[in-house]
Amino acid sequence: MTKLRLAIVGAGPAGIYAADILLKAERNFDVSIDLFDHLPAPYGLVRYGVAPDHPRIKGIINALRDVLDRGDIRLFGNVRYGTDITLDDLKQHYNAVIFATGAVRDADLNIPGIELEGSYGAAEFVSWFDGHPDFPRTWPLEAKQVAVIGNGNVALDVSRILAKHADDLLVTEIPDNVYGGLKESPVTDVHVFGRRGPTSVKFTPLELRELGELRDVDIMVYDEDFDYDDAARAAVAGNKQVFVIDKVLNQWRQREVGEASRRLHLHFFAKPIEIVDDGAGRVGGIRYERTVPDGEGGVVGTGEMRELPIQAVYRAVGYFGSPLPGIPFDKKRGVIPNREGQVLRKDPSSGSGGANEQMYGVYATGWIKRGPVGLIGHTKSDAMETVRHLINDSGNWWHPEHPAEESVTELLDSRGIHYTDLNGWHNLDQHELSLGESAGRTRIKVVPRDEMVTVSRSK
Template identity: 85%
Template sequence: MTRTKLRLAIVGAGPAGIYAADILLKAERNFDVSIDLFDHLPAPYGLVRYGVAPDHPRIKGIITALRDVLDRGDIRIFGNVRFGEDLSLDDLKRHYNAVIFATGAVRDASLTIPGVELEGSYGAADFVSWFDGHPDVPRTWPLEAESVAVIGNGNVALDTARMLAKHVEDLMVTELPANVAAGLAASPVTDVHVFGRRGPTSVKFTPLELRELGELRDVDMIVYDEDFDYDDAARAAVTGNKQVFVIDKVLQQWRQRPVGEASRRLHLHFFAKPLEIVDDGSGRVGGIRYERTAPDGEGGVVGTGEIRELPIQAVYRAVGYFGSPLPGIPFDKKFGVIPNHEGQVLTRDKTTGEARQMYGVYATGWIKRGPVGLIGHTKSDAMETIKHVINDLGNWWTPESPSEESVVELLESRGIAYTDLDGWHRLDQHELSLGEAEGRVRIKVVPRDDMVAISRDEV
């Protein structure tokens, strides 16, 4: 009797996709497995490579675990392959039994206040992509403002604020690309203002992120006494939650610090709800108008009616990430995710409007649940999805051409310059050697064409 074999495609080679592949290969099952990972970027690791600030080596340690999975050699990877352009859903159905989408969320969530369209108003996700050397964003960034606002109270907001305020010399031990170093060195910034509409005990960033802010050389941390008149709910949060306790302790220490000597200042404004990005009269950012909020007694905030305005020349919107639609795949425009039940993708019946399973199609990671949670959530997420992939054996696709060679032949017949695991090793070693020459761990190669040429040994 011939043993059943699952040919699985996974679109997205970040942590979500790699963990899903690893979990399936280790799972109890009565069939064989062959997995191909596809990614639109020439290199793997997704937002771990392109969404984490370069001065976060502890978080980047996740790459070591991901590399170990790929280097086992039981998962093929095809980089520089765009789903919807180079490869369609019909192509996948011809060559695979099922597909898991692990495409994450890389766009900025929208902020609906007047003035977001002004010149000098930026999405923080785009800025992060720039300083991380993402190949698909411009090489330059307009760092011309002396006073900058960052809207948001999550880790991306703090990463953005830290990269704006930090002196570039202190980043040169990292893998910072040369074009980014040059851009940051020319920045005239003196003040970075971070705005959050809730109080200090309701922030979304982690204690580690906050502590790192306070370690910046020649940067004063400015907090305001008016933000620390806690109500009962805030006091209960400090005493009842270890993470909030640590965050409060760090902020209270900053209140006691002497300030005034540093050349740059990083201001944290709590109970500040942005209302409008103010036009300077020429279509550029000239200020930010915000309403002072107050605790509502139940852990939330209410507006006080007190309106303030601060002159600034640039705004970074760090209010979260948002997923992108994929051709031929259902998409929830409100939440930026693929509609699903525990990872089983759902589609709506055109006649009845009822949700039903889209057989053979699954989702995991941020495109499944939204851009929340850390690596631990990503693993449990993948386990849930993989459980259904295994149990849905009776509803898998029946591919016309399931051989492993047929996919390679398809990509080559279309002239797609795909990269593979050996290619990633070549690019990895090249970046490490660039770093070694300058006494650094790594220097990223930024242009896509260069990444592909190095990976394919065509330099």
């Protein structure tokens, strides 16, 4: 019987789902899976990419934990692909590899002034408040008036964390340094800008409702944004999600406001045009253009310009993937070129036209495969597609010289890589829970990488 030795690079939901689906799939061969991640702890996006005050995330982590705790998948954390282990190394030890590295960089927003001091990417801010070990421990929370550009879930996460009172986050696993920073924030107003109308937003009803539950924060919506055209009315009538979002927003229009110490403003039909310099190279304002529906699902500018004073701006216009050594990369889309998860590369014999050919043994799943769209749960169906091709491609798998499981640990040990394993994650998990218990909280997340590794590798 054939045995598949599979490496998966990325221990977030996409990688763990792919491993689980393969192990449960109908096949005529045995499987041995090693999961690699550059971080010392698993779970990727749900640990380091989602706001800590989402109760539903706990359910996702529990499901991922159940998969890892079965014991049929090995975990190697704190191992950097391309540095600690390379594509040539993987070919020596495995029959195939699935890349599930996600998309963690901010997409660009090309408007004047976006480079000013006080202008930030939402992904970097999320990494800070989620305690990502590779980001600075401090964040410059000095602005009283802040703009967030974008109308997706990340924009709402960023806006909510900025507007929320720090003490209300103590029930979460927020790191101490993040609590301290948010506690000192002088913010009074957070302005969220979307160039389309309320019926075209990309966030979910759950995310929107959470805004309305913030203590001592007024949610400000503006009547001028609710003069719907026929297309908007049809969207409300024909789409349940849009219907709920419209209902929530219209309920907020009826609320009494003016008593809260902070305000979160939702500006629709507002296209940012320029971040205004305060004269000293810092963010001083945002200039935006009012838009109107174009009758075809988009918007057009009206020429009416408005300006608001702000001292910081966060762009939340999407994530973007990062290239991986030895793997093709689409610079325009920020993904690995692929056909249903089968990685494609340019055929060197096809000339300058560059026809694509399959890169045998190499696969992709998750956001690095399809781009940063869809919710976490969508990665399951994505992984099923990739795994199906992996199984059917058995005739084109690699033929490793050192397929024994122990050869991988010997390789990492020989290179002095202080990798973490599943037992190490259990150590870190229990340590964070104990830190939280001593402070009257559920968990306090450990942030420094070296501390994470030390705790994980302790016996």
